[in-house]
Amino acid sequence: xxxxxxxxxxxxxxxxxxxxxxxxxxxxxxxxxxxxxxxxxxxxxxxxxxxxxxxxxxxxxxxxxxxxxxxxxxxxxxxxxxxxxxxxxxxxxxxxxxxxxxxxxxxxxxxxxxxxxxxxxxxxxxxxxxxxxxxxxxxxxxxxxxxxxxxxxxxxxxxxxxxxxxxxxxxxxxxxxxxxxxxxxxxxxxxxxxxxxxxxxxxxxxxxxxxxxxxxxxxxxxxxxxxxxxxxxxxxxxxxxxxxxxxxxxxxxxxxxxxxxxxxxxxxxxxxxxxxxxxxxxxxxxxxxxxxxxxxxxxxxxxxxxxxxxxxxxxxxxxxxxxxxxxxxxxxxxxxxxxxxxxxxxxxxxxxxxxxxxxxxxxxxxxx
Ligand SMILES: [Zn+2]
Numbered sequence: 001x002x003x004x005x006x007x008x009x010x011x012x013x014x015x016x017x018x019x020x021x022x023x024x025x026x027x028x029x030x031x032x033x034x035x036x037x038x039x040x041x042x043x044x045x046x047x048x049x050x051x052x053x054x055x056x057x058x059x060x061x062x063x064x065x066x067x068x069x070x071x072x073x074x075x076x077x078x079x080x081x082x083x084x085x086x087x088x089x090x091x092x093x094x095x096x097x098x099x100x101x102x103x104x105x106x107x108x109x110x111x112x113x114x115x116x117x118x119x120x121x122x123x124x125x126x127x128x129x130x131x132x133x134x135x136x137x138x139x140x141x142x143x144x145x146x147x148x149x150x151x152x153x154x155x156x157x158x159x160x161x162x163x164x165x166x167x168x169x170x171x172x173x174x175x176x177x178x179x180x181x182x183x184x185x186x187x188x189x190x191x192x193x194x195x196x197x198x199x200x201x202x203x204x205x206x207x208x209x210x211x212x213x214x215x216x217x218x219x220x221x222x223x224x225x226x227x228x229x230x231x232x233x234x235x236x237x238x239x240x241x242x243x244x245x246x247x248x249x250x251x252x253x254x255x256x257x258x259x260x261x262x263x264x265x266x267x268x269x270x271x272x273x274x275x276x277x278x279x280x281x282x283x284x285x286x287x288x289x290x291x292x293x294x295x296x297x298x299x300x301x302x303x304x305x306x307x308x309x310x311x312x313x314x315x316x317x318x319x320x321x322x323x324x325x326x327x328x329x330x331x332x333x334x335x336x337x338x339x340x341x342x343x344x345x346x347x348x349x350x351x352x353x354x355x356x357x358x359x360x361x362x363x364x365x366x367x368x
Contacts (some may be wrong), residue, residue: 001035001036001345001346001349001351001353002032002033002034002035002036003027003030003031003032003033003034003036003060003094003096004032004033005349006036006060006096006345006349007026007027007032007096009345009348009349010096010098010341010342010345011026011101013105013341014098014101014102014104014105014108015101015204015206016101017131017204017205017206018100018101018104018105018128018131018238019099019100019101019104020100023066023099023100023101024066024068024069024097024099025066025097025098025099025100025101026096026097027094027095027096028045028066028067028068028085028095028096028097029067029085029088029089029093029094029095030060030093030094030095030096031094034059034092034094036059036060036094036351036353037057037058037059037060037353038056038057038058038059038060038353038354038355038356039058039060039061039062039342039346039353039354039355039356040052040053040056040058040060040061040062040356040358041061041062041063041335041338041339041342041355041356041357041358042061042062042063042064042335042357042358042360042362043063043064043065043328043331043332043335043362044063044064044065044362045061045063045065045067045084045088045095045097046084046360046362047083047084047087048360048362049061049063049358049360049362050084050087050088050091050093051360052358052359052360053091053093054091054093056354056356058093058354058356059092059093059094060093060094060095060096060353061088061093061094061095061096062095062096062097062098062338062342063095063096063097063098064097064098064099064102064109064331064334065097065099066097066099067081067084067085067095067097068081068085069081072085098338102334102338103240103285103286104128104238104239104240105237105238106124106236106237106238106239107337108334108337109285109286109330109331109333109334110125110240110241110242110283110284110285110288111242111337112285112333112334112336112337113242113263113283113285113304113330113333114242114243114244114281114283116262116263116333117246117258117259117262117263117281117283117304118246118247118258118262119242119243119244119245119246119281119283120244120245120246120247121244121245122242122243122244123239123242123243123244124235124238124239124240124241124242124243125239125240125241125242125243125282125283125284125291125294125295125298126239126240126241126291126294127234127235127236127238127239128234128235128238128239128240129232129233129234129235130205130230130231130232131204131205131235131237131238132202132203132204132205132231132233132235133202133203133204133205133208133228133229133230133231134200134201134202134203134228134229134231135151135156135200135201135203135208135211135212135215135226135227135228135229136198136199136200136201136226136227136229137151137198137199137215137219137224137225137226137227138173138196138197138198138199138224138225138226139196139197139199139219140173140184140185140194140195140196140197140220140221141170141195141196141197143218143219143220144168144197144199146218147199147215147218147219148164148166148199148201149218150214150215150217150218151166151199151201151211151214151215151218152164152166152201153214154207154210154211154213154214154215155203155204155207155210155211156201156202156203156207156211156214156215157201157202157203158203159202159236159237165201165202166199166200166201167199167200167201168197168198168199168200169197169198169200170195170196170197170198171195171196171197171198172193172194172195172196173193173194173195173196173225174191174192174193174194175191175192175194176189176190176191176192177189177190177192181222181223182222183222184220184221184222202231205230208228212226212228240284240288240291241282241283241284241288241291241294241295241305242282242283242284243280243281243282243283243295243298243300244280244281245279245280245281246278246279246280246281248279249277249278249279250277250278250279251274251275251276251277251278252270252272252273252274252275252276252278252302252321253274253275255278255281255302255321255323256268256270256323259304259323259325260325263325263326263329263330263333264329264332265325265326265329265330266367267367268323268324268325268326269308269313269323269324270321270322270323270324271313271316271317271321271322272302272320272321272322272323273321276301276321277301278301278302278321279301280298280299280300280301280302281300281301281302281303281304282294282295282298282300282302282303282304283303283304283305283330284303284304284305284330285305285306285330285331285333285334286305286306286307286327286330286331287305287306287307287327288305288306289305289307289308289309289312292312292315292316292320292322295320296319296320300320301320301321302320302321302322302323303316303320303321303322303323304323304325304330305323305324305325305330306324306325306326306327306329306330306331307324307327308322308324326363326365327365328362328363328364328365329363335357335358336357339355339357342355343355
C-alpha cells in the first residue's frame with residue numbers, strides 16, 4: 001500500500017472537507033507513492049516519536065495534531081516543526097495528520113471520550129451544517145435505473161446506515177430541438193412531450209462533482225436538465241463534541257472520580273457543587289470551550305473539555321458544572337479507534353503493515 005492509497009482510503013471515513021477552515025489535515029511529510037511498511041499512531045509528531053517509528057520499523061506516522069500550522073520560511077532545526085520535519089525526511093518517515101476531521105466524525109475524538117465515560121444515547125453536541133447537497137435530475141423513464149445506478153455508485157444517496165436513497169416522481173417533459181440540435185427523442189423543430197421521472201438524491205458535498213459527472217455520462221440527453229441545491233440541514237454524521245446520558249444520576253464528586261480514572265487525568269480543574277446530581281453530560285476532546293453555549297442549551301448538567309480559561313469558568317456559574325480534564329487526556333482515547341480503522345484499511349488492501357499505538361508520552365504538560 002502506498003501513502004496515497006492509504007490517504008484515499010482513510011479519507012472516505014474522515015473527509016478533509018469536514019475539517020475546520022484553515023486547518024492543515026492530510027500528508028505533512030512524504031511522497032504519495034511511498035510504499036508503507038509499518039504504521040505508528042500518536043497524538044503529536046516529535047523527534048521522540050520519529051525515533052520510536054524507526055525502532056518499530058514504521059515509515060508512516062499518523063498524528064492527530066498537524067505538524068505545520070504556520071508557514072515556514074526555512075527548513076532548519078531552528079524551529080520545532082523544522083527540526084521534526086528534517087528528522088522525518090532524513091529517515092524516510094512519512095507523516096499524515098487527521099485533526100478536526102477526526103474531531104468531527106461520528107465515533108471520533110469526543111465519541112471515544114463519551115464511550116469511556118459510559119454515556120448512553122450519544123449524539124453530536126454541535127452538528128456541522130453545509131455538508132449536504134441535493135441533486136435533482138429529469139430522466140426519460142426508460143433510462144431511470146441506469147442514471148440512478150451511476151449516481152449511487154459515485155456516492156449519491158448514501159448515509160450512515162443507508163444507501164441507494166432517492167425520491168422519484170413521474171411527469172411529462174417537453175422540449176423542441178432547434179435546427180442545430182440532435183435530439184435523443186423526437187425530431188428537430190417539433191414540440192415533443194415525453195414521459196420523464198424527476199429523480200432526487202441527497203449527497204455529501206465532497207461527492208458532488210463525482211456524482212454529477214457520473215450522472216452526465218449515464219444520461220442519454222444531449223442537454224440535460226438538473227438542479228443542485230446546497231442544504232442547511234444539520235449533519236447526522238459530522239459534528240463537534242458529543243452529548244449523552246449517564247445510566248443513572250451521580251453527584252459531581254463521583255463524576256470527577258470517573259473522569260480522572262477513565263480518562264487518566266492526574267488532576268482536573270472544575271467548577272460545580274460536589275453534591276449536585278449529574279445525568280446529562282456533554283464532552284469535547286481538546287479545546288472545546290467554544291461550544292459551551294450548546295452544552296448549556298441542550299441542558300447538560302456537566303461539560304468536560306480542556307484548555308478552559310479563568311473567565312470561562314466564571315461564565316459557567318449557575319449554568320453547568322464545567323470540568324477541564326486536560327488536552328492530552330481528553331484526546332488520546334481516539335488512538336485505539338484510529339488503530340481499528342487503520343488495521344481495517346491494511347486488511348482491505350491486503351498489506352502486511354503492523355499498526356502500533358505509540359508508547360512515547362508526547363504530553364507537554366506535567367502535574368506536580
Ligand atoms: Zn488537540
